[in-house]
Amino acid sequence: MAASKRRARQSPDERRKQLIGIGLEMLTTRPLHQITIDDVAERANISRSLLFHYFPTKRDYYAEVVRAASRRLLRATRGEGETIDDLVAGFLSFIERRHEPYIALFRSAGTDDWVHEIFRDTRAALTDQALTALDIDEPSELVRAAVGAWLAYAEELALEWAQHHTGSREQIHALLTGALDHIVRTAR
Amino acid sequence: MAASKRRARQSPDERRKQLIGIGLEMLTTRPLHQITIDDVAERANISRSLLFHYFPTKRDYYAEVVRAASRRLLRATRGEGETIDDLVAGFLSFIERRHEPYIALFRSAGTDDWVHEIFRDTRAALTDQALTALDIDEPSELVRAAVGAWLAYAEELALEWAQHHTGSREQIHALLTGALDHIVRTAR
DNA sequence: TCTACGTATCGAGCATTGCTCAATAGAGAG
DNA sequence: CTCTCTATTGAGCAATGCTCGATACGTAGA
Numbered sequence A, B: 001m002a003a004s005k006r007r008a009r010q011s012p013d014e015r016r017k018q019l020i021g022i023g024l025e026m027l028t029t030r031p032l033h034q035i036t037i038d039d040v041a042e043r044a045n046i047s048r049s050l051l052f053h054y055f056p057t058k059r060d061y062y063a064e065v066v067r068a069a070s071r072r073l074l075r076a077t078r079g080e081g082e083t084i085d086d087l088v089a090g091f092l093s094f095i096e097r098r099h100e101p102y103i104a105l106f107r108s109a110g111t112d113d114w115v116h117e118i119f120r121d122t123r124a125a126l127t128d129q130a131l132t133a134l135d136i137d138e139p140s141e142l143v144r145a146a147v148g149a150w151l152a153y154a155e156e157l158a159l160e161w162a163q164h165h166t167g168s169r170e171q172i173h174a175l176l177t178g179a180l181d182h183i184v185r186t187a188r
Numbered sequence C: 001t002c003t004a005c006g007t008a009t010c011g012a013g014c015a016t017t018g019c020t021c022a023a024t025a026g027a028g029a030g
Numbered sequence D: 001c002t003c004t005c006t007a008t009t010g011a012g013c014a015a016t017g018c019t020c021g022a023t024a025c026g027t028a029g030a
Helices: A012-027 A037-044 A048-054 A058-077 A084-108 A113-133 A141-164 A169-187 B012-027 B037-044 B048-054 B058-077 B084-108 B113-133 B141-164 B169-187
Strands: none
Touching: A012 A037, A012 A048, A012 A058, A012 A084, A037 A048, A037 A058, A058 A084, A058 A113, A084 A113, A084 A141, A084 A169, A113 A141, A141 A169, A141 B141, A141 B169, A169 B141, A169 B169, B012 B037, B012 B048, B012 B058, B012 B084, B037 B048, B037 B058, B058 B084, B058 B113, B084 B113, B084 B141, B084 B169, B113 B141, B141 B169
């Protein structure tokens, strides 16, 4: 008690990182809007007030947490994306390893407009990666939309696979690449 | 003021319907968890307490609202589903007319476990409709998963189309049926 | 080593919101 | 006309997002 009451003064940078880290961690166990400031503060061993010192509002805090989650995802799928096979393989590996935070990100998508916006940005970036891998330079609006929708398909199928082991990795891989190929050919 | 203070006693059935109706209405303008009991009560011209008299908890109220939204959707797509073309056509018409409540339903999916469950049930029912239309009696787990994921694709693409008029109705229709056909053939 | 300043940190307190419970009043049965 | 049943309410509690003034920790300069 005496020890926990002691003020452990830290640099703003570390504190922010710590708090966002805690947010990411908690995001894997419960939906975004169920994370209360009190929970985070207690976990970080600080007062509520301090959290509001770093993030003007709960929304801002959430937003940074979700953005961090998004960055993680994009970092994990990017770079390998030379071909569609590479991209899909990277995507599947990522989902396999980290489907929990990924689910968390998705589940958070609908909670609020500002979260949804981050979610859309993330998906747009993934769409760009896919389009690049497909060697499509100037896609029509329809092609972009179709590839974006394919991502929804990919997410759903990959998560189902990661959670319930539905089908083999090769089957899922084939379903994803095959569908994308078919979709893109149809869309233009 | 005097008029609004007057007690307008109603039958439980009507009250429940009224309250759920208000919930459905509000769901089109804001995400589920942003609807406060106070808002609903004020709109219905009743006290907060009465709402808790009919629904033991806010969750229960939400659940019934979302279930009602789900039922609407299923009623609108069911029946026409003789062939896949019929089903897709019905789906597109429905989205075209009512994409707002539909978006609302989707957006609500991640807010909480119990909402997500309703959402999954809804999608499972739609999957059954599609499988029936495809004349697939005993689908493997993989086929079911693939068709379920295809629904995510369909939802995403149809909503994009309804909101931003991306592509013609025929193009979207072709993209949906084509993808489903391709996916099912690949999955088995 | 001492002092003074900047700021990381906290505690008290306010408004909103989900929820409880005892009290009240409207409507139909007898 | 009265009595009973229950739809309805108001007051109040606990949790939670958020504000603000006070405090103490760490360091730069003497």
